Amino acid sequence: MDALALPTDEALMLAWAGGDLRAFEALYGRHRSRLYSFLLRQLRDGALADEMFQDVWQRVIAARAGWQPEAAFTTWLFRIAHNRLNDHWRAARHRPSAPIDADERVAAITDARTPESQLSEFEQRRQLQLAMEQLPPEQREVLQLRLEQELSLEEIAEITGVGRETVKSRLRYAMDKLRVGLTV
Numbered sequence: 525m526d527a528l529a530l531p532t533d534e535a536l537m538l539a540w541a542g543g544d545l546r547a548f549e550a551l552y553g554r555h556r557s558r559l560y561s562f563l564l565r566q567l568r569d570g571a572l573a574d575e576m577f578q579d580v581w582q583r584v585i586a587a588r589a590g591w592q593p594e595a596a597f598t599t600w601l602f603r604i605a606h607n608r609l610n611d612h613w614r615a616a617r618h619r620p621s622a623p624i625d626a627d628e629r630v631a632a633i634t635d636a637r638t639p640e641s642q643l644s645e646f647e648q649r650r651q652l653q654l655a656m657e658q659l660p661p662e663q664r665e666v667l668q669l670r671l672e673q674e675l676s677l678e679e680i681a682e683i684t685g686v687g688r689e690t691v692k693s694r695l696r697y698a699m700d701k702l703r704v705g706l707t708v
C-alpha cells in the first residue's frame with residue numbers, strides 16, 4: 525500500500541471524533557506498542573505499565589470529542605502519558621528500583637551465540653541498564669523519547685512541558701553521564 529495514501533494520525537483522530545470506530549482502531553494499532561514500551565521502561569513493572577497504558581487510552585477516548593489538531597497526535601498522546609507518569613510519581617513519592625529478578629530475566633534470554641559473546645553482551649547491556657537507572661528521571665525520560673520513540677526535540681519539549689534548549693541540555697547531560705558510567 526502506498527504510504528502517501530495512508531491517513532495521518534490527525535485525520536484518523538478527527539474521523540474517530542466523528543464516530544468512525546475503524547479510525548480509532550487504526551490509531552491504536554499504530555501507537556500501542558510504542559506507548560506501552562515507553563511506559564514499561566519508565567515504570568519497570570508490567571502490571572503497573574498495563575494499568576497506566578489503559579488509563580492513557582481511556583483519557584484519549586474521553587478527550588476525543590474536544591480534540592483539536594493543535595499538535596501532532598503522537599506528541600499529544602505522549603504528553604498524556606508523561607502527565608500520568610508525573611501523577612504516579614507524585615502519588616508514590618519514590619523512584620522505582622529495578623525488579624528483583626532483573627538479572628534472571630536478562631539471563632533467560634536465549635540465542636545461538638557463543639557463551640563468551642553472550643556474557644560480554646550481557647555485561648554491556650547490564651552496564652547500560654545500570655547507567656540509565658542512575659540518570660535523573662527527567663534525563664532518562666528525554667533520552668528514551670529521543671532514542672526509542674525517535675521523537676524530535678520539539679516534540680519532546682511539548683510532551684515534557686519544557687523548552688527545546690532544556691531538552692537538548694537534558695539529552696547532553698544524559699549522554700555525558702552514560703559515557704562516564706560505561707567507561708568506568
